[in-house]
Amino acid sequence: MTPSRSSGEPTRDAIIAFLERCSGRGSPPTVREIGEAVGLRSPASVHRQLRTLEEAGRITGEEDGRSRRWRLAGSSGTRRRGGETIPVVGRIAAGEPIESVDFQEDPLRLSPRAFAGSGDIVALRVEGESMREAGILSGDFAIIRRQPEVENGAVAAVTLDGEGTLKVWRRTGRRVTLEPRSRGFEAIAVGRRSGELQVFGRLVGVVRMFE
Amino acid sequence: MTPSRSSGEPTRDAIIAFLERCSGRGSPPTVREIGEAVGLRSPASVHRQLRTLEEAGRITGEEDGRSRRWRLAGSSGTRRRGGETIPVVGRIAAGEPIESVDFQEDPLRLSPRAFAGSGDIVALRVEGESMREAGILSGDFAIIRRQPEVENGAVAAVTLDGEGTLKVWRRTGRRVTLEPRSRGFEAIAVGRRSGELQVFGRLVGVVRMFE
């Protein structure tokens, strides 16, 4: 609820990253889609950052008022090498955060639309056996739709004290309970203090490849 | 002013041509932009032709009502060409054969090449909890490359006495052993008599989708 008042730089970086991911897709996102992807709830907030980014020359826009007008400054038109792909942006492993900038892995040659009608779809490489009970093995790819809030009962990818995991999101009133997908672990009740708990997105699929 | 009443075919071809021209640009055109390009003054006329083209499979659209949603079929949008989807040809369930002719399910919008370099890739819907130990849950899709023989140690989709399952294929000399992926079941040693054991293909992937 309480908006964070820090530098705003990370927000802008997230916008750039999202636009990068979108540049592989058919059309640029709307202002509200950007907001949903980076966790801004008001289109006004997004618009403000877009203006700032435009002044800095990092993005460009078509005519005023036109829909889906914002693009990365460098990318003219659509890149489409070998169809649509899902970027692998990090991994889920015990004791590690979810996303890392220097994480490098080939994107999955799967259409993001196969897993969700719309939204910002990314993949995370699963490492470790902590989610075996949920049918998620080490080496699998967790397909995540990035979003700041998760529906009740859905599986959320969260960063909890700097460690990324998948938990069932259960909200009762103001209290959030994270139920594990493995037996032998108990549920965790947490407040929504920033820094401690951060929602990364919602699990929309799992992909395993052999060989 | 007087609308021309000819076949309408040239109009549709013009729309296709315009969409082709647009596909290099950043975002698809609006309905009105299409109309201006091909000489239709009413968005209704354009919309009508777009519907026709969609039914003919020449173009595809995103969700209803979304802006700039129309694209050429086969361009970066939803790839619906035969090579870009995986057909769901049957299911794996206790007591049932694998493939059935009258089985009807939408094909997976995933590139077969994502799972295997080449070959005949199909999907089977998994039903039942018999393969939970292998991280395969009810409702998952087993991605299978059809082949009559399976490499040693790989997971094979086989029909055994009319029932389809996934087993680890182990051949020692002339004898074939099928190891189950679930605990509590013992390995089965079988001869290669036709009718009793039939190899369907090799498991190359697993896909799970939520919602």
Added chain:
DNA sequence: TAGACACACGAACAGATGTTCGTTATGGTG
């Protein structure tokens, strides 16, 4: 010739989308 059909038009509607405005909260600075 009458009717069915395809094609186009213009108007209107509903929802999506970009944009602006006023307000609140936080952190830094004199």
Added chain:
DNA sequence: CACCATAACGAACATCTGTTCGTGTGTCTA
């Protein structure tokens, strides 16, 4: 502390955009 800049919010607002409806006008066919 008072003051200011930044960042975000929610609520409008105006326009863009997809969609539908009713109507008219040609072509084809029985």
